[in-house]
Amino acid sequence: MREEEEPNWFARWEEELPSPEELMPLSQSLITPDLALAFDIPSPNPSQLHVLHHHSAATANKNPPLAPGGVDFDSPDLSSPVGAGSGGGGSAGDDSARTLKRPRLVWTPQLHKRFVDAVAHLGIKNAVPKTIMQLMSVEGLTRENVASHLQKYRLYLKRMQGLSSSGAGGQTGPMSAADAATEQLFASNPIPHPLLVRGASGHGQEPFMQFMTPPSMQHHPQMAVAAAAQQQYYHRQMGHFGSPMAAGGGYNQGFHIRGAQRMGASGMGMVHSPASAAPPTSSYGEDIDLGLGGRRVLTLFPTSSED
DNA sequence: CTTGCAATAT
DNA sequence: CATATTGCAA
Numbered sequence: 001m002r003e004e005e006e007p008n009w010f011a012r013w014e015e016e017l018p019s020p021e022e023l024m025p026l027s028q029s030l031i032t033p034d035l036a037l038a039f040d041i042p043s044p045n046p047s048q049l050h051v052l053h054h055h056s057a058a059t060a061n062k063n064p065p066l067a068p069g070g071v072d073f074d075s076p077d078l079s080s081p082v083g084a085g086s087g088g089g090g091s092a093g094d095d096s097a098r099t100l101k102r103p104r105l106v107w108t109p110q111l112h113k114r115f116v117d118a119v120a121h122l123g124i125k126n127a128v129p130k131t132i133m134q135l136m137s138v139e140g141l142t143r144e145n146v147a148s149h150l151q152k153y154r155l156y157l158k159r160m161q162g163l164s165s166s167g168a169g170g171q172t173g174p175m176s177a178a179d180a181a182t183e184q185l186f187a188s189n190p191i192p193h194p195l196l197v198r199g200a201s202g203h204g205q206e207p208f209m210q211f212m213t214p215p216s217m218q219h220h221p222q223m224a225v226a227a228a229a230q231q232q233y234y235h236r237q238m239g240h241f242g243s244p245m246a247a248g249g250g251y252n253q254g255f256h257i258r259g260a261q262r263m264g265a266s267g268m269g270m271v272h273s274p275a276s277a278a279p280p281t282s283s284y285g286e287d288i289d290l291g292l293g294g295r296r297v298l299t300l301f302p303t304s305s306e307d
Numbered sequence: 308c309t310t311g312c313a314a315t316a317t
Numbered sequence: 318c319a320t321a322t323t324g325c326a327a
Contacts, residue, residue: 143309
């Protein structure tokens, strides 16, 4: 007889949620006004920069290409905000944020951490893209973004579990490069073991999760450079050591150092600890960068998380 | 309609 | 190569 779910806790859960005005968990605009201006990025509604209010998940449509007040940094033509190419003529974003392709989301460890945390706390049962996305409260994140990553995440977990037990030990080579890369991301964050079903099993009210970071949000105008200087976690994909592509000839896959030059191309085996050289302005880093070649990459990483 | 997952594309 | 996108089945 009881195979019912308990939508009650869930319903209340939302009600108990702190009001955005009271407590803004972790949603920041992808770009701060300052940053946007600094990049000459057209902001259609700079004044509407507000938090996303996701209330009734049912009716609330959350499918805006960009946050309500989100600054669309993507220009359809070639207005390169920064990096290479800038210059151009400032072809304003004559396009409203709609139907525009967003830059690839770069899952930074921090961002991924939020993802994992959300999944862990939601429980497999409720860990569906929509819910996760909402819980993450990361502005700009779309359902597709989460769904895509979720797929990978699940596969990763499966592979881990399935591979752990088979004693025999003859598995030599099941790990392809793809898996290895994934692991760098996934293995570097705490994998909640008890990734079991939760949420619908009679449990009245869980002591709210506070895995979220406190609302310490403050953006500084000069954060731009600081942000760029911060993103320093190891590069994934250093399988090819002899790749002579540094800054002169190739496509920089997903990384970017803009405004400041650092690290040599040859021996980049640096694992930078965020705490060892935390930038003066460590609040939020959003960095939109285009991989040289026209490949824009959106990197939003909520800092302030501990490891 | 949302989700899950394979295949495919960029 | 990491994501995004698409197609199709529950």
